[in-house]
Amino acid sequence: MPEGRTLILAPIGRDAQLIADLLERLGRPCHVVKALSELSQNISAGAGAAIVSEEALRGAALHEIEMVLKQQPSWSDFPLILLVSGGRVTIESERLRKLRMPLGNVLLLERPLRPETLLSTLEVALRGRQRQYQVRDQMLQMERAQEALRRSEKLAVTGRMAASIAHEINNPLESVTNLLYLLRTEASSELMQKYLDQAESELARVTEITKHTLRYYREPNKPVQVDVNAVLDSILTLYHPRLVAANVSVTKEVPATTIFVCANPGELRQVIANLVGNSLDAMRMGGRLRLRICLRRSPSTKTGPQLSLSVADTGSGIDPALLPTVFEPFVTTKGETGTGLGLWVIQELASKNGWKVRVRSSIGPRHKGTIFSILIPVGSAPNRMEQGLALSS
Numbered sequence: 001m002p003e004g005r006t007l008i009l010a011p012i013g014r015d016a017q018l019i020a021d022l023l024e025r026l027g028r029p030c031h032v033v034k035a036l037s038e039l040s041q042n043i044s045a046g047a048g049a050a051i052v053s054e055e056a057l058r059g060a061a062l063h064e065i066e067m068v069l070k071q072q073p074s075w076s077d078f079p080l081i082l083l084v085s086g087g088r089v090t091i092e093s094e095r096l097r098k099l100r101m102p103l104g105n106v107l108l109l110e111r112p113l114r115p116e117t118l119l120s121t122l123e124v125a126l127r128g129r130q131r132q133y134q135v136r137d138q139m140l141q142m143e144r145a146q147e148a149l150r151r152s153e154k155l156a157v158t159g160r161m162a163a164s165i166a167h168e169i170n171n172p173l174e175s176v177t178n179l180l181y182l183l184r185t186e187a188s189s190e191l192m193q194k195y196l197d198q199a200e201s202e203l204a205r206v207t208e209i210t211k212h213t214l215r216y217y218r219e220p221n222k223p224v225q226v227d228v229n230a231v232l233d234s235i236l237t238l239y240h241p242r243l244v245a246a247n248v249s250v251t252k253e254v255p256a257t258t259i260f261v262c263a264n265p266g267e268l269r270q271v272i273a274n275l276v277g278n279s280l281d282a283m284r285m286g287g288r289l290r291l292r293i294c295l296r297r298s299p300s301t302k303t304g305p306q307l308s309l310s311v312a313d314t315g316s317g318i319d320p321a322l323l324p325t326v327f328e329p330f331v332t333t334k335g336e337t338g339t340g341l342g343l344w345v346i347q348e349l350a351s352k353n354g355w356k357v358r359v360r361s362s363i364g365p366r367h368k369g370t371i372f373s374i375l376i377p378v379g380s381a382p383n384r385m386e387q388g389l390a391l392s393s
């Protein structure tokens with residue numbers, strides 16, 4: 001395991017060989033390197049600690065190792081055992097000490113070296129490093145688990161969407177079947193024409209749904225210029241049967257000019273679908289869904305304008321005690337039917353893409369409801385369509 005080995009850099013004299021012999025005798029894996037560049041490569045490849053003589057870290061070399069150590073991942077704090085010359089504190093030794101301060105995890109050993117001191121110091125350094133590698137492995141496991149959660153939420157959303165699509169297609173197909181039956185028995189040419197027209201418009205609806213669905217699956221899985229309003233429309237088309245069944249009316253407010261944002265369309269769709277799905281869940285007894293897109297000038301002068309997309313409902317509202325936790329994974333009030341992952345995924349996608357998520361909710365007897373807003377930077381990406389659009393703040 002390279003992660004347990006000790007690297008040795010002491011280019012002048014016999015220190016390197018003596019230390020290597022000592023460690024090898026004790027069965028401690030080690031590797032002598034000749035230059036700083038070789039040391040850096042070996043640290044990246046995995047190592048437990050490094051024993052470095054101070055002559056190897058003079059001038060530019062000190063700066064070089066500082067750069068290497070600065071680039072360590074967040075879990076890493078690589079231990080350096082520095083062999084320094086013993087004796088009194090002098091102006092020179094103080095100057096060197098200050099120069100070495102940015103190196104971080106440094107243990108100083110004075111020469112002449114005593115083997116016991118070297119070994120016990122190395123032991124402490126290697127143990128510390130082993131803990132760092134454990135932290136790295138745990139972080140990796142956590143990342144994998146989070147990825148699995150993200151995928152399972154995506155599957156759950158896709159499953160619900162599929163059920164919604166099947167239902168949506170079934171309605172017009174049933175109408176067409178009935179119309180065909182009527183046509184078979186109908187003699188009046190006037191009525192026949194009417195039935196044919198109806199069947200045609202029902203089939204047009206099926207075509208529209210399939211087009212939306214296909215677009216969803218053919219969307220590029222990378223950031224492109226997306227018309228948020230078109231994504232909104234396509235989600236509304238797919239949620240149409242659930243909205244009707246739940247007696248929910250929909251109003252949509254969008255600027256006269258199309259706003260494009262640079263985003264991964266699938267991710268944007270997932271965010272909006274999750275929000276609309278939650279609103280629907282909160283309005284079992286009917287209500288109003290208000291969707292709004294507007295362009296806002298950001299309060300900070302550093303960032304440019306932002307697109308604000310809000311999904312507001314007159315549903316049950318979120319209990320103030322629950323509100324601070326709704327973005328955490330597995331927080332759900334829906335029992336078996338909820339995963340508690342929808343808002344967590346939204347938060348994850350938002351922080352990945354530099355979007356902001358805001359929520360306000362009330363459970364008061366007079367004003368019940370929830371509003372979620374997503375703020376997406378419009379950015380400097382090619383955005384011809386937004387020119388001339390009035391900014392609201």
Ligand SMILES: Nc1ncnc2c1ncn2[C@@H]1O[C@H](COP(=O)(O)OP(=O)(O)O)[C@@H](O)[C@H]1O
Binds near residue numbers: 313337340370
């Ligand atoms: N629009 C909303 N109205 C009321 N409650 C909501 C709304 N959106 C989210 N919530 C609350 O936040 C919880 C977490 O939502 P979410 O992460 O999407 O998981 P799930 O929908 O699977 O429960 C929900 O169970 C619900 O209690």
Ligand SMILES: [Mg+2]
Binds near residue numbers: 274277341342343
């Ligand atoms: Mg949800």
